[in-house]
Every structure is written in structure tokens, then in C-alpha cells.
Amino acid sequence: MHMTEAKLFWEQTLRGYNGEKHFPFPYDHPQRLTSPRSGRGATVSFELDTELVQLITSFAHQSKASLYQVFLTTYFAYLFKLAQNESDLCVLSVVANRPLRELHSMVGMLVNMIPCRLQLDPQCSFDELLVTVQNLLINALVHSQFPYQKIVSSMPISVNTEFLYETKEEYGASESISLVDDIHLTRVDSLDGSNTQIAIFDLIITVRHDPDNKSIKVLFNYSQDLFDKCTIKTMTERFHILLRQLFEQNTERQQPIFSLSLLLSNEVQLRHELNSTYLDYSRSLNCLPEDFARHVDMQPQKVAIVLDEQSVTYGELLHSVNQLAFRLSTEFNVQLGDIVCQCVERSIEMIVGQLGILACGATYVALSPNDPPSHLAILIQQTGSRLILVQPTTRDKFESIITTLHVTYDIQTDELPPPVGVKLDNLA
Template identity: 35%
Template sequence: MRFSTFRLKTDPTPASFAQTRVWLAENKSEEAQIPIFNMPFIYRPIYNQTLSIRQLRRALSFLVLKHQSLRTSFIFDSHQNLLMQQITTEENLHENAFSIIESTYETENQLNHILKNEKYNRDLFNPNQGVVFRCHIIYHKRRSLDDILSHQDLLIFNFHHVIFDFPSMKIFLRDLNQLYTNVQLFNDEQHATSLRYLDYAMIEHEMAMIGAKMFWFDALHNCDLDQRLPLPYDRHRLTNVHRSHNRISISFDFNQDLSQAFYLFTSSNSLSLEQLGLACYFLFLHKITNGQTDLCIGMNIDGRYKHELKSIIGMFVNTIPLRCQFHSNTSFSQLSSSVSEMMINSMKYSYFPLQYILNQHPTVSHAAFLDISFQYLSLMNNDTENNIILIGNSQLSSLPDSIQMNENDMINQLDFLLSIRHDLDRNQLSCEIHASVDLFHSETIITLTQRFHTMLCQLFSLKQTSHRMDRSIDELSLRLEDERLLIQSMNNTQTSYSCSTCIHHEFVCRVMAHPQKLSVELDDQCLTYCELLYYVQLLSIRLLNEYHVNPGDVVCQCVERSISMFVGMLSIIMIGGSYCPLSPRDPRNRLQHLLQQTQSDCVLVDSKLWIPW
């Protein structure tokens, strides 16, 4: 399939499925007042670098003309039950559709307040009016008289998520740099004939997608999409209106040995790092959900599945379900191979809109896979938060999120997300777990992160990798080192006794040391050491005088579990007899056979029992 441009239209046309999801999600969350769709990117000129505000304004104006997404408005057509988008023409483009705001700050608190407002103030944008992009210039103490941005000033490009995704930022910065240097690079004819986001949205609605429809229907066949995975939640689930959507994030870096084993396993098994990371995540979920073997999670996909879409600014992100079914006795090698095949097939049809997937299951009220997600990021220095961007001859550094806001203030609609990051420059792997503070305590997430790290170390220990991979996944343990030591100490119940000391001697010593302490208890009955010795002595004397039991004789006892059982056992041992327990629940023939084998002449029985010998 090839993309082609349609005749230039100014009338409303259907919005893409990705845009529709964002628009509906924002309108559903209005009661909770959670602005989760502002996307601010913050930059500051490095020391001794300046930026011309006049040139920046002109470059941004041409950039908005080039990319129609930055001047798109939305309206919901109730007759068609469809979200429509409309491009503001160049003739009708007014200042409200694209604004450059200027402000000043003196203290760090004032700056943090401005940055937080850019992130959380939902009133900054109005998609219905086409206000979806803004530029905010923040001067330190006072505005520059010569219209120059210096190293103490900040520059914020803020976008509404309905028209923008993270890969769009590369395109935005590339074109901004070109237009800032030379606006003559903007070609009207080339602009008119190039592929636009509007074309992609229209083609998306016209595609048949028969193969993808059949694949996703089969992939989720008999899957209980309503059933949430039983993660170790600490709090009851609240409705979205009452959730804060804040998150906690805990991370760790792979050490050199773990990274080396990870890379070695991928190369020897023809896997990608993403596929192996996903297999580890499925195994981890299997462990923390009490052995669930049918797991379904969500993953966000870039959505630019055609080369023609790589240079378009817009919202392309799609969410797809990833389902993994396996037996608990499978090996990790088998699990990773199965996950690889599943992921390859799923990515082949990843363009199939989430709305279509959910429409195939009309009885599902809420798809649980949307709450638990996996993410793999492959980054280079020019992709990271600490990168240096170029606008003309000026270098600017981006500000990390930690300067903008506290980590716990960051918005998250997911319950649980595991992210694997690969730093290509350092060839370094790291892992980060994000979880909703509405459902988990911070201590729980710290422990879960430690358990995941422990599981990886067990799997990819260089000395035992091949051995571990072929063993059943149920043999892997998530116990931490301190937990293993605690269990070991609790099970270490061995006590050394003198070989020359008999049990009844130790019992008498205990009676002499603690005569009034409780010795035996059963339900509502109990005896002290002194009382127990008294009854033992009475029975011992009777066995010696009336039944003439001699040392070494076998004496059987056939009683129910009771205090009398302890009295009889100690009495037999105290007179030197050999104790043989019999169960009154055994058949008569078995009891007679045991008596013949032991050649016992004396049997202690409960007076309440009637046993026909």
C-alpha cells in the first residue's frame, strides 16, 4: 500500500483513531481536572550562546504553515458519532491559533511555578479552537532589549498530545533549525504536494484491514479481557474521577556481567533486546500473580509503519495487546522463543487501531490490558534529556523533568509499567518500574523492583545461564537475600543433645527446673510439668506392678490425639519399654498384623474406644 495526497480540503474530515482516543480521554477526565495531555519541551541556551527572538518567531510561523497538525481544530459530529478535524487555512490563520508568550522570573520558585503551569494547566490549549501549540519565552529578571535569548533564559515548546507525539519532536527541531537558518527553504509547491497528516487520517479510515482484523480476533480468542491481573495491590481501586494519577518510579542499572549475559542470550537465540525484555516481564508477572499462565498486557507503538510517515508531525501512537500463554513447567528458553514469535506477528499488524480491536469484543466494559504496560527505549545522546540541540548556530540544552517537577507529581494513567532502556552510546541497559500511587505503597514497588533484579540475576548468571534457561520457570525464586536468610534461620531447628542423656531424663530435669510451667496443651486442656510427671509416674507404677512390663518389652498404644497419648508415651519410655504407636482409625486386620509383628503383650487403649482385637 502506498500513501498519496488528497485534494486540498478545508472542510472537516475524520480525525485519526489516535487523535480520537486522546480527545475522548481528555473529555472523560474533565471531572477529575487532570490535564494529562500537555507536552512541554524545555530548552536553555548554553553558556556564551544566544538566540535571536525575531528569527525564531519567523521560523515558527513558517513551521506552522508547513505542518498542518500545528493548526488543526477539532469538533465532534454527533450525527455521525465521529470526531472531525479541520485545518486552519493560511488566510484564516490568526494569532490565537499560534501564540508566543513572554514572561520573567527571578527565583527558582517562580521558575518552577511557570514550568508546572506549562505541564498541568489544561486551559493553555483549546483543540476545538485550533489552539494546540504554543511557545513560551522565559527571561531571567527582565526582557532582553536587543531581542536576544541568553543562557539564563528558557524556551518552552508546548504541544497538545492530540496533534503531537514524542517522535514528532525530532521532526519539529530539524525543520525549526532549517527554517531559522534560511526561510527560503520553505517551498510552497513542495509543501502543497507533500504527504500530510490529514492524508494519513483519511487513508486510515478507508483501509479494509481484513488480515489485521482476523489476526487480532484470533490472538484474543477466549481471553478474559475484563479480568485484571492479581498484582500485589496495597489499596482498593478507585474510579478515575477520584484517582490522583500520580506515580512512583524505581530504577536500577544492569551491571557489566548482567548486561553481557543479556546480550549473549539475545545473539545466541536470535532475539532482540526488546523481545528478551518482554519475555522477562511476562515471567515476572507470572511470578507475582500467583502463577497466572494467560497474561495480556498493553504496549504503545510508534505507529509510523511506513517510510512516508517518518517526516510528518502528528499523533500516530497506537496501543496493542500482547498476549502470552504458556505452561508453568515451560523453560525460559521456550518462553522467550514463544514471546519472540508472538511479538513479530503482533508488530506486523500493529497498525490496526485499538478502537477496532475493542469493537471485536463488545461485551468488555474495560480492557484490563490497558492498565499494565511494557516499554522498550533505545536511546542515544542526541535522544536523551541531556542532549544539545541546534537552532541556527546556537546550541541549547534540554532541561530534565527533575528540574520541572517532583517525580511523584508526574502523571500516569497506568497501574503498572515496566520500562527497559538501552543507552546505545554507553551500551548500558537499565530498568525502571512505574506504578500508580493510588494502588501501591512505595515500599511495595521498591520490593518488586528488587525482586525483578533478583530474578534477572538468577536467569543470566554467567556461570549458570545455560543450566537455568532449560529448567522449569517455576524453579526460579523471587526471594530476596534477607528473606532467604530469614527462612533458613527459621528452619534451623536442630538442637544438640548429649548422646548419654535419655528423653525421660531430660523430661525430669525440665520438671525440676520449671515445675509450674505449661508442658502440654490441647484445645481447652492443659497440664503443667509437675502435673504431667504425676500422671506419668502413676501409669508407670501400674505397668510395672500389674502388667509386669520389663525393660525392652514392646508396649503399644492405640489412642486418639490427646493429652493421655503424651502420658502413655512418657510412661512407656520411663520404665524402659519400647514405644509403638497404633492408630485407632486403622482397619482391624492391620492392627492385628502389627501386634503379631511387634509381639507385644500389652496395649494401652482409650477407655472410650472399643477395639475388637
């Protein structure tokens, strides 16, 4: 392979990639992204159960794909969902970099990193995504001898090299590196016995496959400068859920990638509870004015509204609402089902007007004081309202022939509006 050809390939592959932004992981300490780090790392892992391992292995065999390709595809889908449907993704992967047979038995670190960029189509299925990733890897591996340092230095200026280091997909040595027979690498703890780990990247996903024991272990190595352990534990749980979703339910692999879910069981339950909006109308229900009056009886001295330096208790608010409702019913003959508009600034009077209109059985329609008078006139004509509640600052927006009433909240009275037969099926 000619190095000039490889350089051109990587420049074309990474052209237009926005590497200036960090991948939106759920960082606990995002302020440290641009500051020097200690390099301290830690790992959270989980092991797949035997049945799930068998399902993934069988799928890889049937798809004529390696486990490396299957898990890399899964990781792309995971990042897509984790980043809330970010479709332009780039993951670093490690290759053995021993293309010649003579290099297979050579002792030394010859590995190279390649950036696997994927522009994911949210509408594609997992099976289709796997084929895309396979083709991506074939092209990348052909040019994998080109040093990663030179890839970074020759990339277009719009690509940020630091982002490419933030995510790395690393698999077991059995799939990437050939070791000399009878030579075994043994892990050595640090001199002080603390077994301290180093975080080279923000996050490294390692999938360890043991064919003899038919086991697969997934490890999340993370930077302690950026993440807390509980956050990474949650991320591993989401990845585990995605694996189960894809391989325990065959139909999910045929669905669009965007339909996959990373929700935990407690989050699914919460979503179900929030969406359970069914209301049994066969039981006795009250209208808003009745519920408000009942609430005032329980705690009349409690503060109901606070606006800047002003505050109003529930008792004071009810008095003002009663006063307004009484005037609407007696002076302006507002009846059940009538439409009354209100055009006021954000204020305590706005709340008084809303409740006062509803208390006399009318329908409340809000008008924005920011709209031009011509638009307000059209809205009044469309609603058929014959009365507009206003403030001194909004009165000039309406023609003199339109009946208006200044709404206030500082009048104290015990007068109650005449009873009206407001029901739940009324507009009010």
C-alpha cells in the same frame, strides 16, 4: 491489513484467557483493587552495571533479537516465577503505530497498545522462550493497527479487560517511536513543583537503553494506592537478580524456566539454614522422656497445655505421665520395644498417653477415632499391639477381647515408672 482480519486475530488470541482475576502481585493494599483510586504513582529504578549491559547486548546480537524482545522475554519469565508458576500471562506493550513512511515525521501521539498473551511452557529454556516471544510479537505487530479500545470491546466475555491493563512493558522511544529531527520533548513538573507522578496501571516496567552511553536503566512505576515503596524495591531487586542469573551464568538460559529463582541473598541464606538438618549423633543426646523431665525440673509451674477452658502445668502433666507409665509397666507388663496403640479424641489425655507410652520404653501408635471399627481392627492386627489406650467415648470401637485402658490426667502421684534402657536407636 483488513480490520476484520485483525479483529478476528485478537479474538482468537485472547479467547479463553481468564481476565476476571487480578495478576497475583504482592499487593500491600489488595482491598483497593476494586475501589476507586487516587491515581498517585511513584517510581523505583535501578541501573545495570556496564558488564551486565554488555552481556545482555551481546546475547541479543547473537540471538538476532532486539533488546525489546530480550527484556520482554525476561519479564514474562519474571511474572511466571513471581506468580508461583502461573503459565497463562498477558502483558500490554506499546507500539509506535506508524506503519507508513509518511507517518514517521508526523507530530502527534499515534501509539497503540497491544496485549501480548503467552501460554508459557515451564519446561522450556529461556532461549526457547525468546523464540516463542519473537514469533508472538511478529504476529501481534502485523495486527497492531487495530485500536486497543476495539480489542477490549470485541474480546470474548470470559476475558476481563481490566486485567490487561495491570501489566505493561514499555521501552525507550528509540525502539518504538520516531520523533521529528530537532524536536525534543522536555519534562515539565507540576504547577506546585511537587513533580507528582501518575499511575495509569498497577505496574509499568520501563527499560531505558542509552546506546551512546551503553547504559540500561529499569524503572518500576507503580500505583501508591496498591503498593508500598519497600515492596516495589524488593520486586526490582528480584528482577535484577533474574537478569544476573540469566546473563552472567550462561548455563541458566539452557535450564527449564521453572528452575529459575527470584530469591534474594538473605532468603537463600535462610533456606540454607532451614535445610541444614544434619545432626551430629556422636555427641550425647537424650530421649524425649528425659528431656521432658529435665524441662519440668526447670519450670514445673509453667503452663504446658491449654485446651478450651482446661490448662495443665508441666508438673501436673509429669505426675499424670508417671502414673500412666507405672501402670503400663506393672499392671500390663509393657516392656521396652512393645507397641501400644492409643485411640482418643483431641484432648489433654492424648498428650498424657503419648508421653506415658514413651516413658516406659514402648512404641506409640496413634489410631484415629474417626476410622470405622473394621479398619481399626486391621491396624491393631498389623501392629501386633496387645493394649489400646482409650477414652470412654472411644472404648466401644473395639471388641471386648481387646485389652483397653482409660487414660486420664487428673491423678496425682509421685510414683515413678521402673527405669528402662531406652536408647536413641529404639523405636520409642
